[in-house]
Amino acid sequence: MHSSRKTVSSIGIMGFGAFGRLMARHLQPHFPLLVCDSEQPPAVDGSGKGLAPSDVKAVGACDVVILAVPVDRIPTAIVALRPHLRAGTLVLDVGSVKIGPARAMQVELPEDVDILGTHPLFGPQSARHGIRGLKIALCPVRGRSSPRVAAFLRKVLGLKVVMTTPDAHDRETAMVQGLTHLIAKILVRMEPLPHRMTTASFDLLMQATEMVRHDAPNVFMAIERANPHARAVRDRFFAIAEEMRQLLEDDHLAQPTLPPSRKSPAEASA
Template sequence: MSPSPLPSLGLIGLGAFGAFARPHLEKLFTVHGHDPARPGGATLAEAAGQPVVVLAVPVARLAEAARAIAPHLRPGALVVEVCSLKVRPLATLRALLPAHVEILGTHPLFGPQSGREGIAGLRLVLCPGTGARGRLAGRMLRRLGLEVVVMTPEAHDRQMAWVQGLTHLLGRVVAGLEMPPLPHTTSSFDQLMRATAMVSQDSEALFRTITEDNPFVEEVKAQLRERMAAVLGAPPAALAA
């Protein structure tokens, strides 16, 4: 008896994360990938007409992508977004997509750099709706070896303000320093450089999304300014200038 065919999935966006995610998704699905910047794949209608549709696009392009796929979505389809924020993207999809689809918010807490050796054991946040397809998606993601954590969109964004916002802000500061050649370093310095290198690979659009589009990052920035002022002996207003 031949094995059952894999279920089908449409993958919209084949940039850095979409291209990274595709081979992992192909372990569970027949993937129909579409990206207007990469001709030769599935058409938009074909990709958006699958039972599961993953939007691997930046937050800034999410509304555009939602409007484009809306006419092609089949009733009962599951639409999955993978943005670094959850409150705003999920609200955008609820406003722009037809009521007959289910929406699932996900945030893989890894990317092409941190997942280059494999994704088993890495963590993924799930913000499910009330439909059965979202719960099934969580079980399928666990089959990839991922640790799936269920959170509300607001709880996610509050945590990511620190987890990602602080990391990217400090990484951008360190990466911008004009350091001399340093042939002799310590273990702690090397770890700092590795962390800085990981976030410096992210796009400018992702940096802006993480540090500007998440409203909870403002608290992080305020505390960071205060602590830097205390350490450097400068008034907080000088650091904010």
């Protein structure tokens, strides 16, 4: 991972929740990490290049700063970091939506700071067997860091990189993530669900549900509320569901009449 500087001597991470810990696990073999999280401070870890708890000032002085906080906390994190950032620093976020965070970073961060929106299209559950081969979206906002970041992600971490824009990202994930999490939430509310006589397709549906079941509530709210394209997708989904309900409850279709039986010639003459 590179900033506009020639080398990266350290990476700072704001936030050490489930995803912050996942990132640290895969970045620590390559870079020294400093982590700032007052609610979940990490323990000192000397493996790899090392990981240490730190404060916002030290994190802001790193060559690369990763905002691993919930989407609604990004503005607060930016305000805290802004006085400590140096020219040429790369600041990136890892949120599930991109339009709002990209706008906030572009407006509030110093003009001499590079900005890159990222969205790893996986989480702790889907990455439990490793991240190689999984996808990550990159949304360049400011600066020239994105090609080198993409090269590191592809060649070193083995990720599949999707280059896009914040708007295009949010349009696609409004359906990809919005519907997945919405359906999973509904299925969880319908429990207990069958587990003995199941089909392959039902098992796959349950696997998808399990991948997002334990996501923090703020992840679901960000996907559904912070993405400006999510409501249109959600409304369309519920409208089609209502059409299907009406179709299935239509009296004519629910109780179809059988065609009149045809009598044989013998029966007709009887």
